[in-house]
Amino acid sequence: MQIPKPTYMKNIILAFIVGGLICTFGEIVNNYLRKVGFNEENIAAGTSIIMVFLGSLLTGLGIYDKIGKVGGAGAAVPITG
Numbered sequence: 001m002q003i004p005k006p007t008y009m010k011n012i013i014l015a016f017i018v019g020g021l022i023c024t025f026g027e028i029v030n031n032y033l034r035k036v037g038f039n040e041e042n043i044a045a046g047t048s049i050i051m052v053f054l055g056s057l058l059t060g061l062g063i064y065d066k067i068g069k070v071g072g073a074g075a076a077v078p079i080t081g
Helices: 010-037 040-060 063-075
Strands: none
Touching: 010 040, 010 063, 040 063
16 A cells, blocks of 8 residues: 655645635735725724635635635635735
8 A cells, every 4th residue: 555645845834825815815905905995994894804714615616625725724714814
């Protein structure tokens, strides 16, 4: 019986890419709220609310689970970080 090689580098790269894409989208939301004139406190709150809402929506639709399978920890870090 042969033991499969671990895929650490692949998993690390995918986590980095998925986490980076999620954070990039968060920055886009952040910049948009700043552009429309929100103050710093409301920008932070609005970004968090929008990101959590989208995460919940995608989870409800079964899409975030697929993202989590591909991105691993990269899909969880933006929420907890």
